[in-house]
Amino acid sequence: MVDKVLEFVKDRLGNTYRFRHTIAVAEEAKSIASIMGVDVDRTYIAALMHDTARPLSSEDMLSEAKKYKINISTLDKKRPILLHGQIAANWLIDKLGIFDWEIYESICLHTTGAVNMGKMAATLFMADKIAITEGSHIDDSVLNVRKLLPAEIEKVFLWCFTYSFKYLMDNYQELHPVSIEAWNYYCKKENLEVLFGKR
Numbered sequence: 001m002v003d004k005v006l007e008f009v010k011d012r013l014g015n016t017y018r019f020r021h022t023i024a025v026a027e028e029a030k031s032i033a034s035i036m037g038v039d040v041d042r043t044y045i046a047a048l049m050h051d052t053a054r055p056l057s058s059e060d061m062l063s064e065a066k067k068y069k070i071n072i073s074t075l076d077k078k079r080p081i082l083l084h085g086q087i088a089a090n091w092l093i094d095k096l097g098i099f100d101w102e103i104y105e106s107i108c109l110h111t112t113g114a115v116n117m118g119k120m121a122a123t124l125f126m127a128d129k130i131a132i133t134e135g136s137h138i139d140d141s142v143l144n145v146r147k148l149l150p151a152e153i154e155k156v157f158l159w160c161f162t163y164s165f166k167y168l169m170d171n172y173q174e175l176h177p178v179s180i181e182a183w184n185y186y187c188k189k190e191n192l193e194v195l196f197g198k199r
Contacts, residue, residue, distance in 0.1 A: 001098065002041065005048050008096060012052040020131040022051050029127035035150040036196075038102075038120045045098070046106040046124050051085035061087065068094075070189040075174055082176065085111050091155055113161060122157060129160040154196050158186060 013019040020043035026047035056064065056146040067074050068090040076082050089107035092098050106121040110128050117125070130146055132138055145159045161183045168175055184191050 002045060002048075004096060005045050005098075007099050008054055008091075009048050013055065016055075017133070017135070018051055018054060020135065021131070022048060024131040024133045025050065025124075025127045027130035028089070029124055032123045032127050032149070032153075033120070035153055036119045036123050038123055042100060042103055043106070043120050043123055046102075046103040046110075046120060047127060049088050049092050049103075050085060050107050050110045050124060050128065051088065052091060053084040054081070056084065056087070064090075073177075075176060079173070082111060085109065112176045112178040114178055116191075117182070117187040119195065126153075126156055126160050129163055130156065154192050154199070157192075157196070158183075161186075 009022060013022060023116050026044050029043050029047035033040045040122070053061070053064065058080040061083050062072065062077070064087045065080075065083045067085065070083060070086045070090070071170065072083070086108045089104045092100075092104060092107065102118055102120045105118055106124040109117055109121045110124045113125050114121070130142055132142070132146075141159075141163065145156055145163075148156050148159075161179060163177065165175055165183075185194070
């Protein structure tokens with residue numbers, strides 16, 4: 001199954017930075033999956049697929065979203081790139097014939113996070129933010145937060161939201177309502193404990 005997915009990813013992304021990023025995220029996801037206690041191979045597949053729709057144009061992104069009956073919010077219409085995870089998740093089923101709810105959810109939520117997300121989804125969410133891609137500029141804050149693994153993985157998870165928020169705010173872009181809701185939800189210790197367990 002992994003070989004089939006990898007061929008699809010290579011076909012979609014080619015020899016690009018996005019492909020190198022994808023491989024880096026996939027390797028990081030395997031490492032975090034072992035900490036989270038989720039299936040490593042299936043998490044690897046989710047990570048391989050997560051950005052396959054990202055190269056689509058805005059027009060094609062909206063077209064694919066309509067094809068798969070994905071709910072398109074007002075923000076999605078302004079920034080169709082936000083739909084790439086949900087499109088890639090649907091490609092997993094439609095083009096590769098892989099039906100797996102945890103993988104599907106993980107791909108859908110890797111950009112925004114969400115309230116009550118599963119462990120595999122949280123794993124990919126973190127891996128996408130902290131993976132180090134060869135040839136890219138590495139922010140010192142990424143290097144610092146990586147040092148918190150595995151002992152303080154909850155802090156890494158919350159940091160991923162703040163990192164995304166800072167990037168968007170620095171670029172004067174709207175914060176996604178789903179991410180804001182998730183941040184407020186996971187700031188409550190009891191909700192964080194559901195995902196990571198009591199420490």
